[in-house]
Amino acid sequence: MLLTDYLIEQKGKDWTELLSDWVPPLPSEFTVWMVNLFGDVFAVFEDGSVHLLNLGTGVLERLADSLDHFCDLVDQDDNADNWLMISLADACRQAGLVLSATQCYSFRVPPILGGSYEVENVAPCDLSVHFSFMADIVRQTKDLPDGASVHLVVQDLNTKQ
Template identity: 50%
Template sequence: MSDINDYLIDQAGKDWGDLLSGWRQALPGDFTLWMVNRFGDLILVFEDGTVHFLDVGMGQIGQIAESREHLFEVIDQGDNAANWLMMPLVDACRAAGMTLSPEQCYGYKTPPLLGGTYDLDNIELTDLSVHYALLADMWQQTKDLPEGTRIKVVIAD
């Protein structure tokens, strides 16, 4: 049996207000940051007690439980834990020798939002501040585009 903490980032000592500043538009004014998986995805408790999942790689947020207690019921159903905590991919990263420092998470060479895959070849160690800022910027630029819109990425020096 796995320990949930093997799949979570230690939140202590981090300025989450600053790290998540680019995501303010996607989040309510008041929420509690409950858990952060090793890919920087967030499990949040909103003011009404509902639990939501912010997938920063895809730029999507959605409710996953009616309450904290309800999350404990549903996390073990089907592939919920594996998906929300990215367990198989975290295990693969660890097996490949990818060890996170306290200020890092696993990031994407090509974010899923831009068609990147959830496999080891697309994963790299990333500074948390860079991870959140980069993905929030991509989300901001694409959030109002219709589904399936083709995006041209230009990288400037």
């Protein structure tokens, strides 16, 4: 297994633009270190600490004090599988879900809205759509109490009203 098998190729992508809706919770200055196949961002802050922005939940979590500390922690317990979602990515590949260079895996029903971490709830999605859509959902639900009911209306923008 190679770590890169579970990461989005960063070359040629405008991460500043893709993550513009995520400042905050991300600070205005940080470095994108890695992005897993589900669009979760491993960011290095100015103090050298490593943080994970989980797009499915909208949670920014400090993982390690430094890159070296991260490298030590990723090999412990289930950290690699949890942070990179290795098992789910493997299951998505086995189910025939193939990503293009401009896509990531996205949850049909986001975990923040009670969606499951299962292949049946995953579909390939354009990176810009995924990052923008998830930021919008997090922004609209951030002040709701746990267990609150949410009613989503999805409109097909290609049909005439």
